[in-house]
Amino acid sequence: MKRMYLFLALLLCFGSYSFYAIAQDETDALRYSYLSPQGTARSMGFGGALGSIGGDFAALGVNPAGIGVYRSSEFTFTPSLKINSTSGKYQGTTTNDNNTRFTINNLGVVFTSAARGKRYQRSQWKAVSFGLGINRIADFNRNYSYNGKMPLYDANNKLIGSSGGEAFSIDANNYPTDIDNTNTLAGMGYQSYLLDTSGGRYVPLSLMPDALNQGRIIKERGGITDINISFGGNYQEKLMLGATLGVPALRYTRDVTYTETDATGNHNNNFESLAYKESLTTTGSGINLKLGFIYKPVDEFRIGAAIHTPTYFSLKDAQNRSLTTNTENFKYNIGEQDVNPITKVTAAENLFEYSLITPWRGVISAAGFLGKHGFITADYEYVNYASARFNYQDGYAGAESEVNQLIKKTYRGASNVRIGAEGRIENFSIRLGFGYYGTPYQDKNLMGDRMDFSGGLGFRQDSWFLDLAFVHSQYEHTEHPYVLNYNPIIAPTAYIKNNLNNVALTLGFKF
Helix, strand or coil, X not given: CCCCCCCCCCCECCCCCCCXXXXXXXXXXXXXXXXXXXXXXXXXXXXXXXXXXXXCHHHHHCCXXXXXXXXXXXXXXXXXXXXXXXXXXXXXXXXXXXXXEEEEEEEEEEEEEECCHHHHHHCCEEEEEEEEEEEEEEECCEEEEEEEEEECECCCCCECCXXXXXXXXXXXXXXXXXXXXXXXXXXXXXXXCCEEEECCEEEEHHHCCCEEEEEEEXXXXXXXXXXXXXXXXXXXXXXXXXXXXXXXXXXXXXEEEEEEEECCCCCCCCCCEEEEEEEEEEEEEEEEEEEEEEEEEECCEEEEEEEECCCEEEEEEEEEEXXXXXXXXXXXXXXXXXXXXXXXXXXXXXXXXEEEECCXXXXXXXXXXXXXXXXXXXXXXXXXXXXXXXXXCCCCHHHHHHHHHHHHHHECEEEEEEEEEEEEECCEEEEEEEEEECCCECCHHXXXXXXXXXXEEEEECCCEEEEEEEEEEEEEEEECCCCECCCCCCCCCEEEEEEEEEEEEEEEEEC
């Protein structure tokens, strides 16, 4: 090799556990715990601040006591269009991406038995309702990418940058017996001719150029749809109680391509490019319980509270990976018969089943009413993201403990605030809302807080109604294209700006 490299204690971010068997990390726990309810257009229009409002199918997933507000049976259906844009900044270069998707936010029916006439006067329970349907509580649809130039050496030929190819050499140096196993990073790197040896250590050929063009492309799809089975009622027009059994169905797919290319134009340094591709599909379902109450001391004011148990998810991952390299004349130089510079190595599909327990959630709320002319409402929600936990199969106790400790060290409790208002003029309504979702990260440099701005219109007749809403969400997050856990070289950081737009239309019928 033409350069001398100093490799300190190189450790892959997955530690000493089998890379190809354990694919979950702390970001997966956050993804499935970080909810963003997207039910009916009416609720979205005033920011999802449903805790004390009720009378809306989306309320069954926030404070199920809202079912006690119903006085007639109701059916709702909410399709939506999501138009998302992202901007990725890496090493001084900005890359933009867009994605448009059609989804179903809500489909539900509430059956209500309301006391009337003399029965109303005699009965302590003024109404009892049963609800069944779906609300979308998380949406994963997003495209984003970033790329930039990474200088590797200074004028004194000292290594100042890093390469994603080092992840393969780290694994090979830690587990040299794995170089023939293409289900490991060590095996993928060695069998693709990405790795050479120097001083008894494996080193990646991607460190041969003076600079690299690095890039990462991510395509995410899927979401969480919560099947709600709710029951509740209204006691003496003062206290509304409700319970919702939630059965969330989860599907998440991610396609990631990480690339490095020689930025120098030199075709005789044994490295032209590498492309590492990974596809992941996660599917599963869970169960949770939500309990809540709304109390109305006077007609003009309501307060409410709800508690959500953790969701117990049973999940399954299917992961596929490949590594394609162009090592120019390297095969020829080492005397290989096949001197084609391009080599592709594909790992076997990896299947892994596990469970995840998401955090408890608590919601308190209040609403003030201006007679029949509208209301102002607010919700406060607390979620301790650090309490999420993975449970693995027997034989992976060490990996389970490590990832759960990482969740605890990375995340914290967060406060979410939703504020909304609705004004009514005869059959027409106008709505405005705002939501702030606090960062789940202990490290403030990771950002992660989100703001939602929303508005909506509604038109209601005795037997049907139509609602339209628009929600604009914006947040920033950071990530590393690869993780090399050693000093003094630290993998660079990419900054991602997300602008998510959701247009929803609800058609409802009362019966």
